[in-house]
Amino acid sequence: MRKTYWMVRLVQVAAVLFALFACLVVLIYTPFYSQLIVKGLNYFVPVEVNEVAAKSQKQAALNDQDSYEPGSDMWIARQAYLKVMEDAMQSKNSQNLTLIQARYKALQQLIEEDQQKENDEKERPAVPLLASPASEAAASEAADPARKVKALLELNSSENKELMAQYIEFLNTHPAEQPASEPVDEEIFKDIALIHDQNQQNPPKKAVQSEPYAIVVLGGGLTLGDNGKDIVVNNYTRLRLETTLAVKNQYHLPIVLSGVEAPYMQSWLKKHGVDAKLLEDRSMNTCENTRFSSLLLQKKGGAPTVILITDRYHMPRTRRLFALNGIETIPVEAPMPSSLTRWRPSEKNYDHSRRANYEMLATMRDMWFGTECREVP
Incomplete structure (x- = not known):
């Protein structure tokens, strides 16, 4: 008699569970289930x-005008160029703008040459017995990419700040000829407009x-x-x-x-x-x-x-x-x-x-x- 009682209870529990499962399936196929979930998530x-x-x-x-890889030498050189141009505009020394642009093009050429040399060095087969300490340091840096990118997070980080200062000095002092007879490059006007828009739309302190x-x-x-x-x-x-x-x-x-x-x-x-x-x-x-x-x-x-x-x-x-x-x-x-x-x-x-x-x-x-x-x- 007791065995029959437990079998009846087991069937009852199974029936209740099946009914609940069927209700859940029906609920999932209704529009109310997903709405309830998303409301709960938002809350x-x-x-x-x-x-x-x-x-x-x-x-x-924020500026989406630059196409250079963020943190790269070209990108930092671009920031230095815009800063030097802005300083010249604020000092109302507009005759130097074409000279600054000529120096910037020279700087870009030097960076491209250095990058080409680095690419040529990478293409050479590595000889493990002749590995230099510098290459070992580079390997350790590559093994820890977080440390490398952390240094590039801000333009004022130690590495970028030093490189930025070097580029600014180059743009201010590099011996370049003032282009006199040639027409003014249209890129100068685009850069001036970009600097103006940044100052008007994105004041950093407000x-x-x-x-x-x-x-x-x-x-x-x-x-x-x-x-x-x-x-x-x-x-x-x-x-x-x-x-x-x-x-x-x-x-x-x-x-x-x-x-x-x-x-x-x-x-x-x-x-x-x-x-x-x-x-x-x-x-x-x-x-x-x-x-x-x-x-x-x-x-x-x-x-x-x-x-x-x-x-x-x-x-x-x-x-x-x-x-x-x-x-x-x-x-x-x-x-x-x-x-x-x-x-x-x-x-x-x-x-x-x-x-x-x-x-x-x-x-x-x-x-x-x-x-x-x-x-x-």
Whole structure:
């Protein structure tokens, strides 16, 4: 009799569990489940900016005009040139502008020659028995990329500051002939306009924390084109880019494209008349998206606040990671490839629920166990 009782209880428990599971499955296929998850993420996930990390963006003078690799010799030479030009403009010594430009071209040529020599040295076969201490030091530096990039985080770091001073002295004292008879190079006028815009739009001492300085767009994946050969952006990325076009019309700000999809995103935007110059194309996950994009913005002059474009489920986790990197985000949600129904269960709703579940679990992992991504690109 007792055995029969326990069997009945077991069947009852199994029936209740099955009914609960069936209700959960039905709920997942309704539009309410994903909405509940995203509301919970927006409520519980903190987005307070890390004040220590925010100091790296305090200059708030983002500039997307330079095409040189941030931290490179050419990039530092460009900053030195703009500073010397600005000093000459402030002293109203305009006759020296063409001379400064001639010295800058000479400096660029010297840097290119040095880089060519370094490339030639790298192409030579290495002989382990003849390795010099300098090469050993370089190897140790390559083994610790975080230490190398840390020195390039700021223009006023010890290495960059010394090199900057050398370039400034070169631009002020190098014996170069004053181009008299030749017409003035149009690049001078572009550089003057750039310096003027930077001084007018980005005063370093009056940065407003809530004012956006850039538009950051996160890639959502790639796919094959209709011909089955070409790689193109998938629907997630395309919808984020379409949202970017609308935001760009309202806010005329530099655009940062983040993710390995960045070159393909840039091509898509160019076809629609928008030129995005800031590419972060090395990140492989959301943690690296935020870290590498923050590093790029820092090297380009700093952006305390950015407009962030991604889908609604990805937004809370991404905002938190940007905040940990010292950047405040203004969220602009891009639509999903499929839309929710009003109330009835649907396979389209399941796509949203699956995306919500992934982001919920990823957020819990990040908050409880920390993120796992490379420190530097």
